[in-house]
Amino acid sequence: MAEPKENLQMEKIVSLCKRRGFVFQSSEIYGGLNGFWDYGPLGAELKRNVKELWWNAMTRQRDDVAGLEATIIMSPKIWEASGHVATFADLMRECPLTKKRVRADQVEPQSGTAYHFEGATDFDEYDNFAKKFPAQNQDQVFDELLRATGNELNFTETVIKLVKQHGSLRTDEIPAMAKTSEERFSVLLSAGKPPESAQKTAKEFYKQRGLKNPNLLGERAQKVENSTDFHPESGALLNEARPFNLMLQTYVGPIQSEENIAYLRPETAQAIFAQFKNVLETSRQKVPFGIAQVGKAFRNEVTPRNFTFRSREFEQMELEFFIKPDEVIEAIHGSVFTVQGSGLENSEPGTPNPEPQPNWGWQAWHHYWVEERVRFYEGIGLSRETLGFHHQTPAELAHYARACTDILFKFPFSKKDAAGNVIGDELEGIAARSDFDLSQHQRFSGKPMGVFDEELRAAWAKLPKEKQDALWKRYYDNRKNYLTKSAKPDETPEQISQQATEDANGLAKGQYIPHVIEPSAGVDRLILALIANAYTETTKTDDKGKSETIYVMKFHPRVAPIKVGVLPLLKNKPELVKKAIEVRDLLRPWMNVYYDDGGSIGKRYARQDEAGTPFCVTIDFDTLGEKPELLDSVTLRYRDDGRQERLKISELRDWLLARIR
Numbered sequence: 001m002a003e004p005k006e007n008l009q010m011e012k013i014v015s016l017c018k019r020r021g022f023v024f025q026s027s028e029i030y031g032g033l034n035g036f037w038d039y040g041p042l043g044a045e046l047k048r049n050v051k052e053l054w055w056n057a058m059t060r061q062r063d064d065v066a067g068l069e070a071t072i073i074m075s076p077k078i079w080e081a082s083g084h085v086a087t088f089a090d091l092m093r094e095c096p097l098t099k100k101r102v103r104a105d106q107v108e109p110q111s112g113t114a115y116h117f118e119g120a121t122d123f124d125e126y127d128n129f130a131k132k133f134p135a136q137n138q139d140q141v142f143d144e145l146l147r148a149t150g151n152e153l154n155f156t157e158t159v160i161k162l163v164k165q166h167g168s169l170r171t172d173e174i175p176a177m178a179k180t181s182e183e184r185f186s187v188l189l190s191a192g193k194p195p196e197s198a199q200k201t202a203k204e205f206y207k208q209r210g211l212k213n214p215n216l217l218g219e220r221a222q223k224v225e226n227s228t229d230f231h232p233e234s235g236a237l238l239n240e241a242r243p244f245n246l247m248l249q250t251y252v253g254p255i256q257s258e259e260n261i262a263y264l265r266p267e268t269a270q271a272i273f274a275q276f277k278n279v280l281e282t283s284r285q286k287v288p289f290g291i292a293q294v295g296k297a298f299r300n301e302v303t304p305r306n307f308t309f310r311s312r313e314f315e316q317m318e319l320e321f322f323i324k325p326d327e328v329i330e331a332i333h334g335s336v337f338t339v340q341g342s343g344l345e346n347s348e349p350g351t352p353n354p355e356p357q358p359n360w361g362w363q364a365w366h367h368y369w370v371e372e373r374v375r376f377y378e379g380i381g382l383s384r385e386t387l388g389f390h391h392q393t394p395a396e397l398a399h400y401a402r403a404c405t406d407i408l409f410k411f412p413f414s415k416k417d418a419a420g421n422v423i424g425d426e427l428e429g430i431a432a433r434s435d436f437d438l439s440q441h442q443r444f445s446g447k448p449m450g451v452f453d454e455e456l457r458a459a460w461a462k463l464p465k466e467k468q469d470a471l472w473k474r475y476y477d478n479r480k481n482y483l484t485k486s487a488k489p490d491e492t493p494e495q496i497s498q499q500a501t502e503d504a505n506g507l508a509k510g511q512y513i514p515h516v517i518e519p520s521a522g523v524d525r526l527i528l529a530l531i532a533n534a535y536t537e538t539t540k541t542d543d544k545g546k547s548e549t550i551y552v553m554k555f556h557p558r559v560a561p562i563k564v565g566v567l568p569l570l571k572n573k574p575e576l577v578k579k580a581i582e583v584r585d586l587l588r589p590w591m592n593v594y595y596d597d598g599g600s601i602g603k604r605y606a607r608q609d610e611a612g613t614p615f616c617v618t619i620d621f622d623t624l625g626e627k628p629e630l631l632d633s634v635t636l637r638y639r640d641d642g643r644q645e646r647l648k649i650s651e652l653r654d655w656l657l658a659r660i661r
């Protein structure tokens with residue numbers, strides 16, 4: 001889909017990102033590489049802050065989550081088990097003219113007049129044929145061939161008649177309809193465009209098919225309303241949709257053979273599943289617990305677009321939170337605490353998320369993680385009003401998923417609904433994925449992925465027989481359903497039933513495969529959301545009528561790339577500079593400080609405003625004791641309203657730390 005040129009806000013943001021060093025095009029000096037972006041000095045700091053905040057919130061601040069840092073390239077078997085090799089594909093449609101591909105579900109509806117062509121023949125072929133006749137007959141031969149074009153029978157008869165009339169040609173010199181393209185081609189013209197431009201495009205198409213001088217056949221025009229069948233740029237009718245695998249592949253080792261194919265991971269999550277047992281055993285965690293990972297992921301996106309929103313190389317922050325299946329909760333606690341009536345569903349901003357409880361089922365956990373993640377976004381400056389939610393419908397959900405809630409951010413390029421409200425685009429998806437992932441790795445690797453739970457074993461033994469039977473049956477049905485849907489071609493229904501029986505029998509022994517809730521966020525999309533959210537511009541006109549646009553990036557202090565600007569009032573006063581450097585060195589071990597002594601103080605403030613620095617401190621003559629009561633204090637300036645106040649240097653560090661953490 002064409003990037004909407006009219007999206008002025010995005011253009012301004014992209015331009016500021018480049019001008020101030022947030023984001024650059026990758027390989028820019030060589031013309032760039034589509035879908036790849038580099039983070040400049042400010043962007044790199046912003047990104048580090050975001051990842052660190054996520055890591056802290058998800059692991060260090062919690063007892064129930066452990067971290068992991070796995071490799072980008074892993075055994076290709078992982079991607080077979082996860083289903084990525086077979087199904088990680090987008091349905092794509094190709095433009096037959098430009099060969100550009102678009103995602104079938106992302107073609108904008110268009111209206112206009114479609115011009116259809118049945119095929120084409122080649123004028124030059126006629127000409128060449130005519131030239132084989134005596135000079136005085138050539139025009140007649142050419143005209144007659146032209147008149148007969150489009151009807152194969154007619155054409156052949158005409159050729160035979162001409163040869164008979166004018167004699168002496170061998171049959172192998174007869175062109176027949178040889179140089180003909182019978183490929184159909186259609187092109188959509190928007191209202192007001194002359195039909196000749198459709199013919200021009202069609203001729204271009206047939207030239208690509210080897211006709212030097214195409215003569216179009218069977219032209220027909222048709223009105224079209226809101227069709228998603230035409231390429232948005234060329235107008236050509238798109239080819240049928242075909243799947244296109246999004247994994248980028250490479251070879252491991254010196255031989256480029258089929259067996260050595262490996263993939264750059266398209267998500268970080270699978271490493272977590274593959275290492276589940278190792279982490280469980282080494283971290284002394286017990287279900288429920290999570291494993292978190294931040295790292296690069298790669299997808300050969302067909303249409304990278306909207307700046308960094310859809311890139312081919314990006315970073316993810318993923319948590320796999322392993323929980324007990326509802327049957328296990330019920331066996332241990334008698335019932336499952338679900339969301340209905342739990343009070344979870346009405347949690348207001350500012351109220352703490354409820355403490356997780358041992359009797360929570362998947363629904364309560366799913367809800368908890370959605371809330372937890374929204375609170376994270378609020379804590380870094382994205383208010384609830386800037387966010388949206390999409391609860392996937394049963395038709396959208398993968399067969400194994402119980403629920404998936406996407407947290408959306410209202411980007412400048414986000415579409416509006418019928419009522420004119422901005423819908424938003426996905427920042428993060430929080431999916432309840434059942435026990436699908438661990439089960440798949442168990443089946444593909446042959447290694448057990450289940451856990452042993454003494455509490456379950458003890459509780460099961462005390463359950464009345466009817467309860468045991470009911471839970472057994474539910475667990476059995478779920479396992480059978482999974483096993484049937486994921487069956488390999490050689491697996492029989494009997495084998496599946498036997499496996500499901502074994503799995504359900506495991507409950508009595510305290511064994512089960514954990515289910516998982518997966519909050520999966522994209523770092524780059526979040527950075528873009530933070531940049532779009534922070535961006536403000538105002539135009540100021542001075543006394544002389546000269547106007548100037550002022551940009552202030554209003555980042556939350558937690559994510560701001562630079563936390564504080566340290567500015568000596570004057571550069572040429574060594575005492576001021578010395579003191580300013582002392583302040584810089586005092587703060588530096590604790591936060592990212594920017595020392596700036598170049599230009600007027602107003603200019604320096606403006607530079608920091610554009611970088612999004614929330615505070616600036618100025619070292620002036622009062623700092624040096626010109627007013628004795630202000631000795632060793634600095635002017636502190638707030639970015640967002642320009643307010644200033646006086647603060648003691650001795651209090652500065654703690655004052656800043658309280659606001660940036």
Ligand code: ATP
Pocket residue numbers: 267299301308309310311312314315316426427428429520521522523524525
């Ligand atoms: P989309 O539908 O937008 O392609 P997805 O549902 O395929 O996204 P997931 O597989 O759930 O995305 O990935 C989790 C997160 O990773 C997304 O919410 C997003 O923030 C991020 N992400 C996925 N693909 C990309 C990409 N091509 N560029 C940047 N971030 C991405």
